[in-house]
Amino acid sequence: MATLYLEPYLSTAVFLAALGTLEDRLKRLPASFQSRLRLTADCGAVNPMEWLAGQTLYPRIYWCGRDNEEEVAALGVCQDFRFESADDSGLATLLQQTATHTGNARLYGGVAFDATGPAWSEFGYARFVLPRIELTRQADHYRISVNLNSENAGLAAEREAALAALRGLLPPQPLPHRAPAAVVSHSDNPEFPRWQELVTQLTSADFNRHTPKVVLARQTRLDFERDLCPWSLLRRWQQLNPSCFQFGFQFGPGASFISCSPERLYLRRLSLLQSEALAGTARRGANEAEDTSLANELLADSKNAEENLWVKQDILTALAPLSEWVEAEAHPRIFKLAHVQHLHTSIHARLKRETGDLQLLQALHPTPAVGGYPRQSAMTFIRGHETEPRGWYAGACGYLSADETEFAVAIRSAYLQGKQVCLYAGAGIVAGSRPEAEWRELDNKLTTVLSILLDGKALA
Ligand SMILES: C=C(O[C@H]1C=CC=C(C(=O)O)[C@@H]1O)C(=O)O
Ligand SMILES: [Mg+2]
Structure with a gap:
């Protein structure tokens, strides 16, 4: 084992002992085991994101829950499931099989916003x-695990692959705060004049009568003078918004998708489900008094209330046939982030025995927080008028397992390819939306990530 290289681990000896334990257990594996096997050892404190950034294997996947209790750095592949279309029956089979697999193996991944749009390569x-x-870090308990799947290529080959992955581990790579690279160019799609046309169209009485809400999105593309490190960016982003989900997917060296999303699609623990309507936005105030007054205005504002209500009603309607019972808070509360505050309504349900992640994803995604209401006509408008595919922006990202599944709504996200970063922001357009105010809302939603990318400077 490359002992020397491992020295910078915070507790090198404990980490090396954990790797040694896993190696021993791999060598002593019985001649047969059920299809998936997971071996785990306590490893002492290691920063998961820095650890991930230091490795040579792909994919590199990072996940940190909104309560910060659990953080996972996932590396390499034991099994990889990729689907090019929503009609692929393999996706349905995978979602159904995951529910019946024993053990606590988790699949990490995501689903794009739109089943019909062109996909990002690799994703x-x-x-x-x-x-x-x-x-994995759970509270302050750190563990390293290795997964095997005997159906891959037979036990011997699988054991060798697992040993090779463990022996190839490198030390964590510190993610220091470096001055960001200079922006060479930037562009918005759509630009404001087109945005104005679209918002005017969506708020016309004729359109609004059949489609009362559409979430329109803008892509802001920045080109930098040098390559950006997704993990450095995500690290700083999570420090500014610790009460968000924080996640990143880097399937290969060419591209990565990272997010600091405030919004949960759902968390399912056995048959108990938590979901929410997060929609309706104001900026944060410059001081406490202004902040409270903006929050009170947000709570009293009918346009923002309507944005939130469409989401709540749609989730309640979608969950009703899948649940024993489902309930939502009567009134939204305020959910504060670094630069914006939102309306947030909690939703809880107990699922029927036959309801699984396949039904939940089909029923809930995309919610009117990112698509619109009714779903089909909002999607038709988005497909016909947004010229940049959203890819995984506004998709659903998280993990699947038999006992517990969680998906975040992949907003406040960035798609990085070398020197280029594409940021996305959407705003719910309902009766009463004004183009200028909704455009400012997009800017407010990007303030946090732009403050990191531009280091406090404004875009030229
Ligand atoms: C679609 C986005 O935000 C959604 C979530 C919260 C508030 C929203 C709003 O007030 O418009 C959006 O529905 C985004 O940030 O890209
Ligand atoms: Mg809004």
């Missing part, structure tokens, strides 16, 4: 990975 319409190695 596909949907992609889920059972990682080869996982470094």
Whole structure:
């Protein structure tokens, strides 16, 4: 084992002992085991994101829940499931099989916003990975695990692959705060004049009568003078918004998708489900008094209330046939982030025995927080008028397992390819939306990530 290289681990000896334990257990594996096997050892404190950034294997997947209790760095592939279309029956089979697999193996991945749009290469319409190695922090307890799948290529080959992955591990790579690279160019799609036309169209009485809400999105593309490190950016982003989900997917060296999303699609623990309507936005105030007054205005504002209500009603309607019972808070509360505050309504349900992640994803995604209401006519408008495919922006990202599944709504996200970063922001357009105010809302939603990318400077 490359002992020397491992020295910078915070608790090198404990980490090396954990790798040694896993190696021993791999060598002593019985001649046969059920299809998936996961071996785990306590490994002492290691920063999961820095650890991930230091490795040579792909994919590199990072996930941190909104309560910060759990953080996972997932590396390499034990099984990789990629689907180019929503009609692929393999996706349905995968979602159904995951529910019946024993053990606590988790698949990490995501589903694009739109089943029909062109997919980002490497990401596909949907992609889920059972990682080869996982470094997990639960509260302050750190563990390293290795996954095997005997159906891959037979036990001997699978054991060799697992050993090779463990022996190839490198030390964490510190993610220091470096001065950001200079922006060479930037562009918005759509630009404001087109945005104004679209918002005017969506708020016309004729359109609004049949489609009362459409979430329109803008892509802001920045080109930098040098390549950006997705993990450095995500690290700083999570420090500014610790109460968000934080996640990143880097399937290969060419592209990565990272997000600091405030919004949960759902968390399912056995048959208990938590979901929410997060929609309706104001900026944060410059001081406490202004902040509170903006929050009170947001709570009293009918346009923002309507944005939130369409989401709540749609989720309640979608969950009703899948649940024993479902309930939502009567009134939204305020959910504060670094630069914006939102209306947030909690939703809880107990699922029927036959309801699984396949039914939940089909019923809930995309919610009117990112698509619109009714779903089909909002999607038709988005497909016909947005010229940049959203890819995984506004998709659903998270993990799947038999006992517990969680998906975040992949907003406040960035798609990085070398020197280029594409940021996305959407705004719910309802009766009463004004083009200028909704455009400012897009800017407000990007303020946090832009403050990191531009280091406090404004875009030229
Ligand atoms: C679609 C986005 O935000 C959604 C979530 C919260 C508030 C929203 C709003 O007020 O318009 C959006 O529905 C985005 O950030 O890209
Ligand atoms: Mg809004």
